Structures are given as C-alpha cells and as structure tokens.
Amino acid sequence: MLHANELVMLIIGIGTLLFILNNHHQLKRVPSSNILLGSFYLLVMGWFSTVMEGFLLESLLNYLEHFFYAASSILLAFWCWQTLYSKRNSSS
Amino acid sequence: MTPIAFLDAVFFVFSGAALLLVLCKMHADTFPRLGSRWLLVCLLLFTLVYSFCLFVEWSHITAKLDEFEDIIGALLPMWWAFFLYSMAQELSNLDLLKSEQKFKELSDSLPHVVFELDLHGNITYANLQGPVTTGYSFKDVEQGLNVNQLVSPAEKDKLSRNMTRIVTEKVDSHNEYTIVRKDGTTFPASISTRPIIQDGRITGFRGILADITERIRNDELILQSQAEFEAIFNSITDAVVFVDTDRKILRINPAFTEIFGYDFEEVRGKTTRFFYADPDAFDVQGQKRYDVRVVEKQPAYEMDYRKKDGTVFPAETLGVQVKNRDGEIIGFLGIMRDITQRKRDENEKASLESQLRQSHKMEAIGTLTGGIAHDFNNVLAIIIGNAELAKLDIAEGHTTHQHIDQILNASNRAKSLIKRLLTFSRQEKGEKESHYLCRLLEESLETIRSTIPKSIRLDGNIPAKCKESLENCLMITADSTQIHQLLMNLCINAIDAMGEVGTLTIDLNEVTFTDQIPADRTGIKPGCTYEHLTVSDTGHGMEPELVDKIFDPFFTTKDIDKGTGIGLSVVQGIIKNHDGCIFIESEPGEGTTFHIYFPTTTQTKKETQSPKEVQLPRGSEHILFVDDEEMLTMVGKSLLEKLGYTVTIQSKSNEALRLFQNDPSRFDLVITDQAMPNIPGSELARQMLQIRPDIPIILCTGYSSKVDKRKAREIGIREFALKPLDNREIALLVRKVFD
Numbered sequence: 001m002l003h004a005n006e007l008v009m010l011i012i013g014i015g016t017l018l019f020i021l022n023n024h025h026q027l028k029r030v031p032s033s034n035i036l037l038g039s040f041y042l043l044v045m046g047w048f049s050t051v052m053e054g055f056l057l058e059s060l061l062n063y064l065e066h067f068f069y070a071a072s073s074i075l076l077a078f079w080c081w082q083t084l085y086s087k088r089n090s091s092s
Numbered sequence: 093m094t095p096i097a098f099l100d101a102v103f104f105v106f107s108g109a110a111l112l113l114v115l116c117k118m119h120a121d122t123f124p125r126l127g128s129r130w131l132l133v134c135l136l137l138f139t140l141v142y143s144f145c146l147f148v149e150w151s152h153i154t155a156k157l158d159e160f161e162d163i164i165g166a167l168l169p170m171w172w173a174f175f176l177y178s179m180a181q182e183l184s185n186l187d188l189l190k191s192e193q194k195f196k197e198l199s200d201s202l203p204h205v206v207f208e209l210d211l212h213g214n215i216t217y218a219n220l221q222g223p224v225t226t227g228y229s230f231k232d233v234e235q236g237l238n239v240n241q242l243v244s245p246a247e248k249d250k251l252s253r254n255m256t257r258i259v260t261e262k263v264d265s266h267n268e269y270t271i272v273r274k275d276g277t278t279f280p281a282s283i284s285t286r287p288i289i290q291d292g293r294i295t296g297f298r299g300i301l302a303d304i305t306e307r308i309r310n311d312e313l314i315l316q317s318q319a320e321f322e323a324i325f326n327s328i329t330d331a332v333v334f335v336d337t338d339r340k341i342l343r344i345n346p347a348f349t350e351i352f353g354y355d356f357e358e359v360r361g362k363t364t365r366f367f368y369a370d371p372d373a374f375d376v377q378g379q380k381r382y383d384v385r386v387v388e389k390q391p392a393y394e395m396d397y398r399k400k401d402g403t404v405f406p407a408e409t410l411g412v413q414v415k416n417r418d419g420e421i422i423g424f425l426g427i428m429r430d431i432t433q434r435k436r437d438e439n440e441k442a443s444l445e446s447q448l449r450q451s452h453k454m455e456a457i458g459t460l461t462g463g464i465a466h467d468f469n470n471v472l473a474i475i476i477g478n479a480e481l482a483k484l485d486i487a488e489g490h491t492t493h494q495h496i497d498q499i500l501n502a503s504n505r506a507k508s509l510i511k512r513l514l515t516f517s518r519q520e521k522g523e524k525e526s527h528y529l530c531r532l533l534e535e536s537l538e539t540i541r542s543t544i545p546k547s548i549r550l551d552g553n554i555p556a557k558c559k560e561s562l563e564n565c566l567m568i569t570a571d572s573t574q575i576h577q578l579l580m581n582l583c584i585n586a587i588d589a590m591g592e593v594g595t596l597t598i599d600l601n602e603v604t605f606t607d608q609i610p611a612d613r614t615g616i617k618p619g620c621t622y623e624h625l626t627v628s629d630t631g632h633g634m635e636p637e638l639v640d641k642i643f644d645p646f647f648t649t650k651d652i653d654k655g656t657g658i659g660l661s662v663v664q665g666i667i668k669n670h671d672g673c674i675f676i677e678s679e680p681g682e683g684t685t686f687h688i689y690f691p692t693t694t695q696t697k698k699e700t701q702s703p704k705e706v707q708l709p710r711g712s713e714h715i716l717f718v719d720d721e722e723m724l725t726m727v728g729k730s731l732l733e734k735l736g737y738t739v740t741i742q743s744k745s746n747e748a749l750r751l752f753q754n755d756p757s758r759f760d761l762v763i764t765d766q767a768m769p770n771i772p773g774s775e776l777a778r779q780m781l782q783i784r785p786d787i788p789i790i791l792c793t794g795y796s797s798k799v800d801k802r803k804a805r806e807i808g809i810r811e812f813a814l815k816p817l818d819n820r821e822i823a824l825l826v827r828k829v830f831d
Contacts, residue, residue: 003162005162005163005165005166006165008166009165009166009168009169012166012169012170012173013169013172015169015173016169016170016172016173016176019173019176019177020176023176023180026180026183026184027176027179027180027183029183030123030179030183031123040172040176043168043169043172044169047169062096063095063096063099066096066099066100066103066146066150067099069099069100069103069143069146070099070100070102070103070106072103073102073103073104073105073106073107073110073139073143074102074106076106076107076110076136076139077106077107077109077110077113079110080110080113080114080132080136081113083122083123083124084113084114084116084117084120084122085113085117
C-alpha cells in the first residue's frame with residue numbers, strides 16, 4: 001500500500017539526488033565525499049524500497065528498506081568520525 | 093526482536109553515535125564550518141528521531157509515533173538537501189577565500205604597485221608596494237586618495253584623457269607619467285590600466301604602476317653603450333663581419349666595405365664563402381673554428397681573401413664566438429686585418445737583410461782585395477820600375493829590349509786587373525768623366541766571361557769602327573764603376589732567366605733619333621745621338637704585367653735566397669743618373685731584351701801622350717824618397733838619379749822624419765809611401781809640413797782606405813798618386829810639383 005509521506009520522501013530525496021548530481025564536481029571536494037554520498041544513496045534506495053513495497057515484494061523490500069537505513073547510518077557515522085577526527089581531513 | 097527492529101536499532105545507534113561525534117566537535121576548526129555543522133546536527137537529530145520512531149514501531153512497543161514518524165521521515169531528505177547545499181556553498185566560499193588570499197599574496201609580492209580605482213579616480217585598493225613606492229599610507233587611502241594627487245600637475249589632463257578613453261572604448265591603457273610622492277619628490281612610472289567590468293558595466297579601473305627610474309637609467313646606459321659600440325664598430329680600421337651560426341652575414345662595418353668593396357645589402361644573409369680566395373678554405377675554417385662545438389679560444393690566423401674586384405690579399409683573422417646570456421653560441425665575429433703592407437715590409441726586410449749580408453760579403457771581399465792590391469801594386473811597381481830602368485840601359489832594337497817590353501805589357505795587364513778588382517769590389521770611388529762606352533763594355537765583357545757558366549754563349553758585339561780606333565767612337569759622360577755594375581746586373585739577370593743553357597748577346601751601336609721617335613721610347617730627346625746598348629737573353633721571358641713591375645725595388649720572381657729584387661732597380665737608378673733611358677722587350681718563352689740609351693758627349697777624354705812621344709823631364713833637386721819596400725826605394729833612387737836628381741832613400745818612416753827634422757832645408761821634395769809601419773805616409777807628411785810648411789810632398793799608395801786625393805790635399809800634400817807608377821809618370825809628377 002502506497003503511503004503519501006513515503007512518496008514525498010522519495011520525491012524530495014530524488015530532488016536532492018539531482019542537486020548532488022548537478023553539483024557532483026563541487027561535492028567531490030568534500031572530505032571523504034564517497035562515504036557521505038554513499039550514505040545518502042543508501043537512504044534514497046531505502047526510500048525507493050519503501051515506495052516499491054506497496055506494489056511488489058512487500059516483505060523483502062521492507063527488509064531492504066530498513067537494511068539500507070541501517071547501512072546509511074553506519075556510513076554517516078563513519079563519515080563524521082573520518083571528517084572530524086581524522087588528522088588527514090582535519091588539516092584540510 | 094524482529095530482524096527489522098534490529099536493523100532499526102542499528103540505524104538508531106549509529107545515528108546517535110554520529111550525532112555525538114559531531115556534538116563533541118562542534119567548536120573544532122575543521123570542515124565543515126559552523127553553519128554546515130549545525131545543519132549536520134539537525135540532519136542527524138532528525139535521522140535519530142526517525143530511527144527511534146521506526147524502532148518503536150517495528151518493536152511493537154507503541155504505534156502512537158507513526159504519524160510523527162511520517163512527518164520526520166518526510167523532512168529527512170530536505171535536511172540532506174540543506175546540508176549538502178550548505179557544504180557546496182562553503183566550498184565555494186573557501187575557493188573564493190583562497191583565491192583572494194592568493195591574489196593578495198601575489199599582489200603584495202610584486203615589486204610594482206597594484207591598485208584599483210573607482211570611476212572618479214579614488215584609490216580603492218593598493219598592495220603593500222603602494223606605500224613603499226608613493227609614500228602614501230593605507231590610512232591615506234582609507235581617508236580618500238585620488239589618483240590625480242599622484243600625477244604631476246602637467247600630466248593631469250593626459251591622465252583624464254586616458255581614463256575617459258578607457259571608459260568609452262573599454263580598452264587597456266599603457267602610459268608613462270611622472271608620479272609625485274607624498275614628500276613631493278617625483279619619479280617616472282609606467283602605468284598599465286584596464287577597466288573593471290561587472291555585468292557589462294565599468295565600475296572602476298585596475299592597474300599596475302611600475303617605477304621605471306632604473307629602467308630609464310638602464311635604457312640610457314644601453315643607448316650610451318650602443319652608441320659607444322657603434323662608434324667603435326664603425327671606426328675600426330679592420331674589416332669586421334658578424335655572422336650567425338650558419339655563417340650567414342648579419343652585419344659588417346664600414347671598414348669591411350672599404351677593404352672588400354661590398355656594400356652591406358650585397359652581402360646580407362650570404363655565407364662568407366664568397367670572400368675566401370680559396371672557397372675550400374671556407375669549409376676547412378668552418379670545421380676548425382666556426383663551429384658551435386668548438387669550445388676553445390682560437391688564435392689569430394692568416395688567410396687570403398678576395399675583394400669584389402677580384403684582388404686577393406692576405407689578412408690576419410681572428411674568429412670570436414658570440415654567446416648569449418646562457419652561454420650558447422649565437423654567432424661569430426670575424427675580424428680581418430689587411431696585412432698586405434706588413435707582408436711587403438717583411439719581404440722588404442728580408443731583402444734588406446739579404447742585401448746587408450751581401451754588402452758585408454762585398455765589404456770583406458773589398459778589404460781583402462784592397463790588401464792584396466796594395467802588396468801586389470808594390471810588387472808591380474818594383475817590376476815595372478826595374479824593367480823600365482833596364483830598358484833605358486839597353487839599346488832600342490835589341491832582343492832584350494823586346495823581352496822587357498813583354499814584361500812591361502804583362503805588368504800593365506796585371507795593373508789593369510788590380511784596378512778592375514778594386515772597381516768590382518767598389519773600393520774605388522768613381523767619378524763621372526768622359527768614357528768610351530765600347531771600352532767600358534770590353535772591360536766588363538772580360539769580367540762577365542769569367543763568371544758566366546760555360547754552357548751559356550756570350551756574344552759581345554762592339555762596332556767595328558771602335559775596334560779600329562777609339563777616335564771613331566763617341567763618348568759618354570759616365571761613372572765607369574756604375575756602368576760596370578749596370579752591365580753586371582743586367583747580365584746576371586739574363587743568366588738567371590736562361591738557367592743552364594742560352595745565349596747572352598750584348599750589342600753596342602750609335603743611334604741618332606730624328607723627330608720621329610717611336611711612341612714606346614719615352615724620354616728620348618729628338619735630334620740627340622745615343623750610345624745604344626742592348627742586352628738580350630734567350631730565357632723564359634716575361635708576361636706584360638711583370639714587365640711593369642720589374643724595376644720596383646725588391647720585386648723579384650726568384651726564390652727568396654736567390655734574388656733580392658734590387659738588381660734592376662739599381663740599373664734603373666744608374667741609367668737615370670746618366671740621363672739615359674731603358675726599355676724592355678719581352679714575350680713569354682721568347683726571351684728578354686733590354687735597350688739602354690746613353691746620351692753621347694762631344695767632350696773628349698784627355699789622353700796622355702805615349703811614352704815614345706815625350707822626352708822625360710829632368711832636374712837637379714834633392715829628393716827624400718821614403719818607402720818601406722827597400723827594393724822600391726832602390727828603383728826610385730835609380731830612376732830619379734838617372735833624371736839628374738839627388739836622392740836620399742829611407743825605408744823607415746820614423747828615421748825619415750828624424751832625417752828631415754835634422755835639416756829640413758836639405759830636401760826640395762819628399763816622395764813617401766802611405767802604408768808604412770810606425771808612421772803612415774799621411775802622418776809623416778803632416779809632421780814634415782809642420783816643420784816646413786812649404787815642403788812639396790808626393791804621397792804614393794798601392795791602395796789605402798784611409799787616405800784619398802781629397803784628404804791628401806787637405807793635409808797639404810801636393811800630389812797623390814796610385815802605384816804602380818811607371819818611369820814616365822814619376823818623372824812628369826816630380827817635375828809638375830817643382831814647376
């Protein structure tokens with residue numbers, strides 16, 4: 001069953017994704033940008049899964065949704081540590 | 093706990109951990125900056141809340157948070173958008189800051205003033221060099237400093253015009269101004285300005301001001317140095333050529349044009365091959381000296397070059413590498429000094445040295461000849477004297493009389509031989525007097541015959557009428573010594589031209605030129621009679637251009653050790669000295685003929701009468717006869733006594749002087765030899781004259797370099813005679829002194 005809030009999340013997420021793609025060159029200069037952007041991409045995949053579970057493979061996609069969220073949080077935490085605590089990135 | 097709840101728990105834990113990590117570093121001076129970091133905190137907070145709501149939902153703890161979860165979840169991507177956008181902006185700002193910092197550092201590191209002006213000319217920015225150069229501080233700039241204050245009053249209009257032009261035409265401007273410092277001093281400056289254009293509109297000016305005092309001073313020094321270089325380059329008397337590494341001519345100096353005859357436009361860009369006398373030398377020198385790989389300094393060298401008119405000349409050449417500031421060879425400088433004159437001088441010097449050596453040899457031969465002549469003349473004097481005495485005692489027609497005549501003839505030939513020897517060795521100074529050229533030629537032919545190789549045939553053709561009697565011949569006024577020398581030089585020249593085999597022909601004839609004088613006989617006077625002497629050889633002959641040069645001093649076609657080049661110039665000098673003319677006919681392979689014309693004279697030579705025609709004069713005076721040759725004193729005594737004189741003889745000069753001192757009035761005449769031990773004849777005469785100034789003295793000598801006729805006269809000696817004298821000559825001389 002499709003929820004409106006999930007659709008809104010996906011739409012705003014895709015908009016943000018387009019912004020990232022548009023400013024990819026600039027954002028690539030963010031320290032450990034692959035981790036940060038990877039975290040966001042996983043989140044988008046989670047939002048996509050939760051929208052899609054209303055149409056097919058509800059259970060599997062639901063699992064995947066929560067998996068993507070968890071993985072995204074791990075990468076985000078790692079990015080925060082890497083950016084704020086790593087000497088290499090601090091110096092930049 | 094369901095697997096989903098577990099995943100949500102992981103989601104929650106790591107979100108919380110991330111939030112804690114960020115919160116712990118909220119004030120750290122690291123990326124992201126504070127603004128972005130607050131957005132990150134919000135993002136993490138929403139993520140944490142969202143994960144908590146999910147965990148509560150999927151743990152089935154409560155369903156009351158579902159709606160809240162939906163709101164938070166919907167806002168989550170928005171926070172991501174905010175956060176990422178903020179970081180992108182932050183990165184742009186960082187770039188801008190870095191760029192500004194870079195610009196500022198760059199600007200401040202410049203040795204020139206970098207400035208910005210508004211449209212009114214107010215200075216809005218200046219780098220660190222601004223205060224240093226102008227004396228105005230940044231505070232002055234902040235308080236309002238207009239560019240007009242910096243420019244000298246005389247140039248304010250110019251500045252205004254330029255600013256207007258920049259605004260209207262939107263172009264860059266490069267001008268020089270006199271800038272006035274804060275302390276009133278001025279300096280020249282170059283200002284480059286361009287408009288600041290924002291959104292297509294000019295908002296001000298940006299530019300660089302450079303103090304060009306040093307540059308102007310350097311420019312002046314460069315100009316001065318260039319002027320000095322030009323002056324030197326143009327005033328050098330040696331040819332100077334500047335070529336590139338391919339040896340193509342880039343520049344020449346005026347001396348090059350003067351020496352070689354080429355204008356710059358004729359040689360510009362050409363290789364220097366064209367002015368080498370030997371074109372192959374261009375390549376040889378190129379490998380040896382004019383190659384960028386040749387590093388060592390090359391010494392000067394001699395090379396033959398060809399002028400525009402084809403003339404080849406030697407030049408001392410110095411090749412110099414021209415390098416740029418990096419030490420790379422960018423070309424060569426060739427300096428060529430024409431050494432034609434130096435070479436000529438060297439040849440002349442070598443010739444003079446050779447001539448000097450020859451002169452020394454001749455001097456040595458002359459000294460030797462003189463010594464021999466003296467002794468030989470004494471011997472001859474004894475022979476002749478005794479023979480003549482004997483002849484007086486024997487009746488004419490007697491067989492012995494003829495034998496004595498033979499002795500006298502032979503002695504006279506010997507006397508003549510000695511005279512020629514002295515003439516040849518130039519010990520006897522000649523004087524110009526009337527001579528029969530045929531006789532001089534005969535005498536010379538005898539000498540020439542004895543010196544030329546037997547393989548060369550000598551034809552001496554003297555006119556038959558001269559052979560019959562000299563009275564049929566004309567005379568010339570000449571120095572016999574010089575005529576002998578002239579003939580010798582011409583003959584030596586002819587012999588050298590012929591080598592081993594040939595015919596040397598010497599002809600003599602008289603010629604009178606009418607008004608029709610051949611065009612090639614310049615110098616011949618019409619209506620005059622000349623003795624025409626020709627010297628011909630069958631040698632290799634000469635080219636016409638050589639004929640023109642053979643009378644030049646030191647010109648020779650012979651090897652350096654075989655000829656000095658002065659023989660024919662001496663010949664020409666002798667001919668001029670005798671008012672004569674010389675002409676040459678020569679063809680290559682056809683031999684050479686010298687035509688010499690001597691003007692004849694009507695003056696006749698005083699010929700002495702033959703002994704047969706005169707009676708020897710007699711006398712009764714007392715004569716002191718002094719000679720270190722006792723035999724000669726005996727001959728003299730006998731002869732003079734036969735003539736009636738009273739004779740006292742003395743072989744020692746000091747004894748003779750003592751004899752004279754004892755009784756000066758005892759003697760009426762003193763006859764003395766010159767070359768004697770103890771006191772020479774001239775000194776003996778001087779001392780005797782001091783005792784008795786009126787004593788007549790006759791000085792005789794076989795040969796002496798110390799005294800001659802003129803010197804004898806200066807001493808007071810009445811007569812000077814050269815031995816050997818025959819009886820007739822002695823008798824006449826004695827009588828001449830007394831009478």
